[in-house]
Amino acid sequence: MEDHNTSKISEPASPVASVASADIAAEFAALTTEEQEKRHAEWSQELARVEEEINTLRTVLASKTRHASDLKRKLGITMWKEITDDMNQGLKNVKESSVFQRTESVLKTTSEKTASVLGSITSGITSKFSQMKNSESMRSIEEKVGSAYENVKTRVSTSRSGSINSFPDALNENDSTSGLNSPADSNNK
Known part of the structure; x- marks a missing residue:
């Protein structure tokens, strides 16, 4: 036993x-x-x-x-209200905790410093662009682009006043005036 x-x-x-x-x-x-x-x-x-x-x-x-x-x-x-209240209380407790407040402070400081750095970078880039715009080489490029634009504009307005009605006609006329013939034109002659 x-x-x-x-x-x-x-x-x-x-x-x-x-x-x-x-x-x-x-x-x-x-x-x-x-x-x-x-x-x-x-x-x-x-x-x-x-x-x-x-x-x-x-x-x-x-x-x-x-x-x-x-x-x-x-x-x-309701159950939903209880859950919501519990969640709100939990969030309140987290936000009031010293760890959260320190983290929030660090993040705020970091974001301010980042914004400051990005602002200085942006202002530096802007000043470089304005310096480039005022430089002699940029003025030279602007003049060349401007004169090329004026030449094209003059040719287009001249062609419109003539008998040419389309872009292909303008090309054909340009080829014939410059003495260049396309292979198709040389076969036709």
């Missing part, structure tokens, strides 16, 4: 519990068979009483939870 009772002892989860279980098992083994049966009966009764109390507490808790849900429903408090 002693082997039967000692085999019911479960393995403990921690080393401290292991020492306590070993002590309890040694004490239990030292008892007589009658004392072991008496102790076993006491533990069984205590276990039944504790389990009954747990069930009673579960029933009371379920009843209180239902009553709280009914009151919340009557007050218009």
Whole structure:
């Protein structure tokens, strides 16, 4: 019978519990068979009483939870509102934390410095462009582009005043006046 009772002892989860279980098992083994049966009966009764109390507490808790849900429903408090309130409170707690405030301060300082650097880079680029625009080489390029534009504009207006009505006609006339003939023209002659 002693082997039967000692085999019911479960393995403990921690080393401290292991020492306590070993002590309890040694004490239990030292008892007589009658004392072991008496102790076993006491533990069984205590276990039944504790389990009954747990069930009673579960029933009371379920009843209180239902009553709280009914009151919340009557007050218009929904699950979504509770979640929203919890989220807002959590965000408020995070924003009020010192870590968040320090991080926010660092980010603000960093963004201000970045804006300052980008502003100075932009102003530097702008000043370089204005210097380039006022340089002699840029004026020379502007003059050349302007004169090329005027030449094209003059030729187009001259061609319009003549008998030429289309771009291909203008090209053909230009070829014939310059003495250049296309291969198709030389075959036709």
